[in-house]
Amino acid sequence: MLRIALTHRSVSHAENNERLEFLGDAVIELAVRWGLVSDNSEASEGELTRMKIGLVRKATLARCADRLGLRESIVTGIAFGSGPVPDAVAADAYEAVVGALFVDSGFSSAFRFVMETLLSKEEISSSGDAKTVLQEYCQARGGSLPVYTTDLTAGPSHDPVFYISVSVKGLVLGTGRASSKKKAQELAAAEALQALEGKD
Numbered sequence: 001m002l003r004i005a006l007t008h009r010s011v012s013h014a015e016n017n018e019r020l021e022f023l024g025d026a027v028i029e030l031a032v033r034w035g036l037v038s039d040n041s042e043a044s045e046g047e048l049t050r051m052k053i054g055l056v057r058k059a060t061l062a063r064c065a066d067r068l069g070l071r072e073s074i075v076t077g078i079a080f081g082s083g084p085v086p087d088a089v090a091a092d093a094y095e096a097v098v099g100a101l102f103v104d105s106g107f108s109s110a111f112r113f114v115m116e117t118l119l120s121k122e123e124i125s126s127s128g129d130a131k132t133v134l135q136e137y138c139q140a141r142g143g144s145l146p147v148y149t150t151d152l153t154a155g156p157s158h159d160p161v162f163y164i165s166v167s168v169k170g171l172v173l174g175t176g177r178a179s180s181k182k183k184a185q186e187l188a189a190a191e192a193l194q195a196l197e198g199k200d
Contacts, residue, residue, distance in 0.1 A: 001103060002100060004016070004018050004100065005017050006070065006073050006074050006135040007075045008074055008077065008080060008093075010077035010080035011075055017092065017096035020096035020099035020100050020103070021092045021093075021095045021099060022099070023094050023103070024097065024102065025095045025099075027107065028118070029052075031054060031098075031107075031110065032054060032055050032118070032200075033048075033109075035115060036048050036051050036055075037056070037112075038050060038199040045149065045194075046130075046190065049194070050079065051124050052123070053136065053140075054136075055119070055122060057136060057137075058088050060118070060122055061118075062087035062088075062094070063122070064094050064117050064118050065093055065094040066115060067121065068091045068094070069089040070090060071085050072085075074089060074093050074197075079081075094117075098113060101113050102133060114117055120161035129186060130187075130189035131146075131185060132195055134146050135187040137193065139163055144169050146166050146167070146189065146192065147166065147167050148164055149164065149165050149166075149167070149184050150163070150164055150181065151163045151165050157189060161177060162176050162177070162178060162179070162180065162181045163175065164181060164187075165188060166188040166189055174191075174192030174193075174194075175188050175190065175191060176188035176189075
């Protein structure tokens with residue numbers, strides 16, 4: 001299982017880690033949510049969301065892989081090339097190892113592993129404005145940046161109200177209304193994060 005978890009899809013005629021990565025991603029998501037809810041009884045849903053996003057992004061998981069020495073153990077094929085193993089591939093290997101542990105020993109063992117190698121090692125913070133968190137979230141899932149649009153400006157010039165929407169890949173995910181564009185964008189980003197959270 002560990003050998004498969006560390007075998008990149010570029011290796012031909014060999015079982016690779018894509019299926020274990022798919023499974024491990026879900027196991028990490030649940031383990032992180034469970035750990036955060038258990039350890040942060042006073043945190044709001046928004047705070048928990050920001051904590052979670054920081055923990056499950058590729059750069060964070062790549063650091064976990066490096067602490068375990070996984071990056072240098074990944075088996076790649078000729079098609080991969082001779083360059084260094086990027087963070088995304090290292091993060092995928094970490095997810096695959098978690099998936100392999102889940103298959104081999106069940107969720108309790110996988111949860112302990114995530115606690116010991118991720119939750120107890122990384123700084124957990126709910127700081128950061130919603131716009132920054134949304135941008136990092138989107139970059140970690142394909143690189144498409146949020147686009148903010150001023151849909152309407154209402155009210156007198158001395159006391160305007162801005163209606164802002166935010167979209168990702170053409171899909172509107174959140175809207176905000178405030179007396180400044182910055183605040184309206186922040187509200188739209190917060191709503192978008194809640195929408196994306198429901199999809200994860």
